[in-house]
Amino acid sequence: MPEINHEITLDAALGEEAVLATYRRMFAALAKDSGAVVDDPELVDIAETLFTAFAEAGEEWLTHEQMRRACHRYPAEMFENRLRVLKGLGAIREVFPKPNQLRYRASFTSVVGLMFVRRMMADGGQSEMHRLLALEDLNVADPRTTMEEARESAQNLARAFRLWALELITLATGTIEELREQAPKLWGTEEIAQRAEGLHATILSRWPELDRTCGELRAAIYAYSDASRRAAGRLADSAGTTRNLTLLPAETWRTFAQTASKERLAAVLEGVVFDAPAPWHDPAAIVRAVDESPRPAPVQPTPPRSDLPDPGPVGTYDGPSAAPLERLAEFAENALADRDAVAVDELLREQGAWLSARRVLADLTAIDLHPQLPYRLRWRDEVDARPDEEPTWITHGVLERIPR
Incomplete structure (x- = not known):
């Protein structure tokens, strides 16, 4: 199979590198070495294609x-190598653990892992942090939760917020x-901080003994809030000079377009080159031209038919007067021979x-389709090519007698 030729552009290369960087960061703690993480986006696409086919x-x-x-x-080589890795890691397994499966x-775990990665790529982890905080809220409010479990939860969240704050400071x-x-990492930071503060208050009210642990969590939340405000302020300052329309919400630009003067609107598009407008046409003329355009009639080829005579297999057909079910039953009994x-x-x-042989194959198919007859056909997936024999292609099947 020929290799795929993709048109390589700078934007495409940066997009692929961003995908790979996300995968490396997520699985770095589980990788044995640097070679344990994929280095080609197509390898990830093969896995997703396979999971879709299984679904x-x-x-x-x-x-x-x-x-x-x-x-x-x-x-083919890329597919086989990737399939070998997926089998070795347990992402694809035999239906039943037995020989010749x-x-x-x-x-299911691998599919969910890919869904998690795609969400991480979309917003940098905001949605996952919202889910995590919602689950922790339920856990600490549960009467069955112990103080040690609450301590561990607060420590994990404090570590996550401190690392997140350091990344935003960078x-x-x-x-x-x-x-x-990395602008998506700044979306919804205020709501995340408020939810984390509510979780901190719940832990402290239920277990006052965890005041030191809660103090560390509160300091990490404040550090995250300060770092996010600094990064968002710098991003907003740069948006006015770069005119990057993706840095502000759509509502802001809609309001600007509705309220700004012609001069301010023109300044936004300064330096942008547009194609000349197309000539104006009367809609009625366009409709008339479409109706009058010739439509070639579709060609309907005749199905291929063999011009060779087919007298049928000798001794298996008694003529048109024979009853169909009786003839098929007799044919099956002759074929099985006890x-x-x-x-x-x-x-x-x-x-x-x-x-x-094709007439025999037609009779076998008819036998299998008749529920009144105690016979059935069972086929396997393998197909053998035998160029020196007739028929050339052999699909393995068995005609069986159904026990009554």
């Missing part, structure tokens, strides 16, 4: 060939480009030529 397959699960078909747009299932004193890139099962490819080889 659509349902209880049928997927075979190796079906997984490859779902990831057909990726090079052909079907696989995906791990952004506030670093380059403005990096601050713009056996409980017979391979379909064996019956096809007995005909010698494909013209007769």
